[in-house]
Amino acid sequence: MNNYAKLSIKTILLGLSLVFLYACSTQKDNAANRSLQNLSARYNYIYNSNVLLGTYQEELAQTYKDNYDDFLSVYIAPEPIDYLSGASSATGDTKALDEIIKKAQTIISEKGLSNYIDEAYMLLGKANFYKGNFFIAKEYFDYTAKTYKKDKNTHLAALNWKARSLMQLHSNIQARETLDTVLLDLDSVKHNKAEPLATLAQMSINQHDYKKAITYLSQAIKESGQMQSRTRWPYILAQLYEHDKQYELSLRNYTKVENSNSPFEMYFNAKLSKIRINDILNDQTADRKMALLKLLKDDKNLDYTDQIYYEVAEDYLGDKNYNKAAEYYKLSAQKSIRNNYQKGLAYLKLADLNFKNLGNYVNAKLYYDSALSVLPKNYPNYESILKKGQNLEYLTERYQLISEQDTLQALARMPQEAREKKLNEMFEAKKETANAVAQTDNMGSFQPGLPTRQQSGGTFYFNNANTISKGFSDFRRRWGNRILEDNWRQSVKSSQQVTQQNQLAAIGNNTAPTDSTQKTQAQDKTARIKEYTALLPLTPEQLRKSDQQIIDAYFEIAGFYQQVIEDQAEAIKVYEQLLARYPQNNHRDAIYYSLYLAYANTDKAKSENYRNKVLSEFPNSVYAKTILDPNFSAKQNALDAEVNKSYNLVFASYEQKDFPKVITGVDETSQHFPxxxxxxxxxxxxxxxxxxxxxxxxxLNAFNGIIAKYPNDLLITPLVKDHIAYINAHLAAFKARKIALIDFDPTEPRFIAQQETVVAPQQAVNEPAKNNPVTPPAEKPAVAPPVVQPKSADLPPVKAEPENKPAVTPPVVDNLFSKAESKIYYYVIDVADMTVSVSSSRFGVGQFNRANYVGDGLKHQLLELEEDQLIYVGNFESLEDVQDYAKGITPLLPRIMKVPTSTYKGFYISKENFDKIKNRDTLNRYLEFFKNNY
Known part of the structure; x- marks a missing residue:
């Protein structure tokens, strides 16, 4: 009987178990399934996911680098994911985010009867948000908001996070529309208002509506019980109040942050801001400087020395003590080891100070470059800074040229023995020493991830690099920067302790160069001295060319000051300096006229003096004519257009071989436009x-008449001289003809017979023709000339910081074009008008080529696009060759081209890139590529 009873109980339990299992194994919508799925979803997935998300957010807050020179972000978010490269800016343990996504997807796919589907979608959105995948996050939040409208808390939270995702995507119009709905729905919930209010505050900050931001953030702080409501948000609120000049309220919030358990950097900046505000309230700048400099004595503030010096510099700038301000900005940049943003701000301040207040444009250029090298690309006005730096590069190059030529001339004037001694000193190899600082367990700065005794592969707690890094972050967050040493809590140390530390820091060893290194350095020194000696202007002709380079550089600098920067005082200074050094220079007419204009509003007497100089010494110059007739320039432009039009008509007759009409046309033009x-x-x-x-x-009579009439013409006279030389070399053949020139090629007119077997002597590439006044661009010296005590006005720019080279702005990359080296290059003149004839302009290009590149086989051809005519010259075998050609022809283009100046531009290009130009769009893309890369 007992056995039967036992069997019955077992049967009943087995049946119940089978029923239970059946119920659980299906998605039947019954009480048991809903209860079990709710239980599983809540504790196995939602709870664990929220723990993972909370931990990630906490780690992100600890590692996130805030910029305290601007309003802090109300909430922390990574930059958007780069969909082209797939790179994400998310930091921390992103595996946790992947785990959250996996758990949320499990709830949606397997726990469909639970009450946590909405939370699963929210988790999917948040995880993608923190991965920087804002577009996908926005879609999840949008779906959740639309699906769960009846659940007011979920609906509001989804809209809030959707707005944040849109803001990160810079879709500000859609974000504002979403936040308008959030604002309307706020009253529909009793709790969880803090985050939506914070988002509204962030949008107001983005829109520069700081009064609204104050209102929303104040409400958010009251609604929140989170840590950020006692630290981050009050700090931002203090910033907003300070910006709104409500200094008492600002001071109250900074004090609240200072007294809270905030990160050390926030605590330090709050303290720094309090000093600044107290200074404003009490109007005591001297006290503020003293208070700031006092902070330097506290070791905890070691990492923030740059900010302290920056604030001191700001005070001096406010007092208009520009030299002191520059001194402390330099100290700030020098001490900015870990904070590149702060370093960039210091460089930017130095650049602006030199540009606006000190008038040192060379130094300003270098500081702008340095600022660009460390500031992020999304820094406000980044493009404006870049443009300033590019403009000032023009000045820098010319001041450096002056210094180099002054140095070369100074060396050339020295006796041979003294010169050799000076060159040896200039190129003496610098002795470099390497100091190895002793590392001890009791000395040195603790570095995260680099424990003193680390054993790889162990399971010991402190072998975990992530744990050590987190501990280091926690330590610095609480205590700031501290040296790993005995009595590390002491801010003020005894003199004995300091002495011991200095002795330990002095321990090191010096390494001497080896014999092979010394031999290499000696050989290199000899070669450099030899190359540099070749640049010295030792002959009168070389000295004349050197002087002309200096004259041209001064003239261009002064013109840049006057026309681009509009600094008349500096322009006057440089023009008069040029006149003092070279009273008989070849730019006197232009200089007198420029000084006449520069003094017009400041010194009428000097202005009148220079006006009279122009009229008396250069009565036939364009400047004299402009003084006498202010409309002369406009009339001259109209006259030039008529002259060009007439030339094209005469040239058309030339192409049609109507030579008598050419002669008649030239005579008529000479009468009408002498x-x-x-x-x-x-x-x-x-x-x-x-x-x-x-x-x-x-x-020959006609040719000789041209030489006599235009001895200094740079385009025609060299060409005519070559023609005469060729005719004289083959005079018998020419005398035997009734007609001197018997051939005619309309695409490239020649003065010699094509059937002649004797050709003109060939010249090297880029070598100008004999007796050719066109001076080819000087090659860049192989060795950068050191400067020997140049005058103050000629000083080269001083580097902003020894450890930071001037910024090299990265070239803009167009994936259609490439800077790859080529075997063929062209020089191109783009005429952006299909209605004008370019035949005469091509003829002018041919004139230039035959005068300066005899025997090089250069051809000029025409490529017609739908909207442009391209005259291209080639082939050049290297980039240097085509660049030299461009430098030679560019000054003559206004005379070569018989089309309006506004319709053409010149550039050079590799054959591979040229083949990709098919229309106006690709041409404009290359012109932009050319501007940014050459």
Missing amino acids: GNSLQSQYDYLKSIAIGRTQNVDSL
Whole structure:
């Protein structure tokens, strides 16, 4: 009987178990399933996910680098994910975020009967938000908000996070629309208002509506019981009050932060801000400087020395003590070891100080470069800073050229023995020493992840690098920077302790260069001295060229001050310095006219003096004509347009081989427009027409007339001289002809017969023709010349900091084009007008080529696009060759091109890039690429 009873009980239990298992194994919507899924979803997934998310948020808050020079962000978020590279800016343990996503997806797919589906979608959105995947996060939050409208708390939270995601995506219009709904729904809930209010405050800050931001953030603080309501948000509120000049309220909130358990950096900045505000309230800048400098005595503030010096500099700047301000800004930049943003701000202040107050544009350029090298690309006005730096580079290059040439001339004037001694000193190899500071367990700064005794592969607690890093962060958060040493809590140490530390720090060893190193240095020194000696202007002609480089540099600097920076005082200073050094320079007419304008509003007597100099010494110059007739420039432009039009008509006759009409046309133009800017080119056409219709004597008379009439012409005279030299070399052949010039090629006119077997002697690439006044661009010296005590006005820019080279702005990359080295380059002139004829302009290009690149085989061809005509010259075998060509032809383009100046521009390009230009769009893309990369 007992056995039967036992069997019955077992059967009943087995049946109940089978029923229970059946119920659990299906998605039947019954009380048992709902209860079990709620239990499982809540404790196995939601709770654990929230723990993981809370831990991640806490770690993110500890590692996030705030910029205390701007309003702190109300909430912390990474930068958007880069979808092209797949790179995410999320920090910390992102595996935790992946685990949260996995758990949330499990709830949605397997716990469909539970009450936690909405929380699962919120977790999916938050995890993607913190991974920087804001677009996907926004979609999850949007779905949750639409699906759970009846659940007011979930609906409001989803809209709040959707707005944050949109703000991170910079979709500000959509974010504002979403927040308008949030604002309307706030009264529908009793709790959980703090986060939406904080988001509203952040949007108000973004929109620069700081009064609204104060209102929303104050409400958020009252609604929140979180740690941030006692630290981060009061700090931001203090910043807002300070900006709104409500200093008492600002001081109260900074004090609240200072007295809270805030991170040390926030505590320090709150203390710094309190000093600043007390200074404003009490109007005692001297006391503030003393209070700031007192902070330097506390070891806890070691990492914030840069900020202290920066604040002191700001005080001196406010007092208009610019030299002291510069001194402390430099100290700030020098001490900014870990905070690149602070270093960048110091450099930027130094740049602005030199630019606006000290008038040292060379130093300003270097400081702008240094600022750009450390400031983030999203820094406000980054592009404006970049543009300033690029403009000031123009000045820097020319001041450096002056210093280099002054140095070269000073060395050239020395006796041979003294010069050799000086060169040896200049190129003496610097002795470098390497100091190894002794590391002890009781000395040195503790570094995270680098414990004193670390054993790889062990399970010991302190072998875990992540644990050590977290501990280090926690320590610094509480105590600030402290040296790992005995009595580390002491802020003020005894003299004995300091002496012991100094002795330990002095321990090190010096390394001497090896024999092979010394030998290499000696060889290098000899080679550099030899190269540098070759640059010395030892002959009168070399000295003349050196002087001309200095003259041109001064003239261009002064013009830049006057026209670009609009600093008339500095322009006057440089112009007069140039006149003092070189009273008979070749720019006197332009300099006198520029000084006449510069003094016009400050010194009428000096202005009148320079006006009279222009009129008396250069009566026929364009400057004298402009003084006498203010409308002369406009009239001249109209005249030039007529002269160009007439030239094109004469050239059309030339192309049609109507040479008598060419001669007649030139004579008529000379009568109507005597002394016009193209007269030498007109006379050249006439000479060629004479050669096509008359004998060689007539041609030579015409050519010689051009040389006599235009001895200094840089375009036509060199070409004519080469023609005469060729004719004289083959005079018998030319004398035997009735007509001097018997061939004609309309694409590239020549003055010699194509059937002649003897060709002109070839010249090296880029070598100018004999007797050619066109001076090719000087090659860059192989060795950068050191400067020997230049004058104050010629000083080269001083580097902002020894450890920071001037910023090299990275070139803009267009994936269509490449800077890769090529075997073929072209120089291109883009004429952005299909309605004008470019035949005469091509002829002018040919004139330049034959005058300066005889025998190099350069050809100029035409490529027509839908909206542009491209005259391209090639082939050049290297980038340096085409750059030299560009430097030679660019100053002559206004005379070469017979089209309006506004319609053409010149540039150079590799064959591979040239082949990619198909239309106006690709051409403009290359022009932008060219501007940013060459």
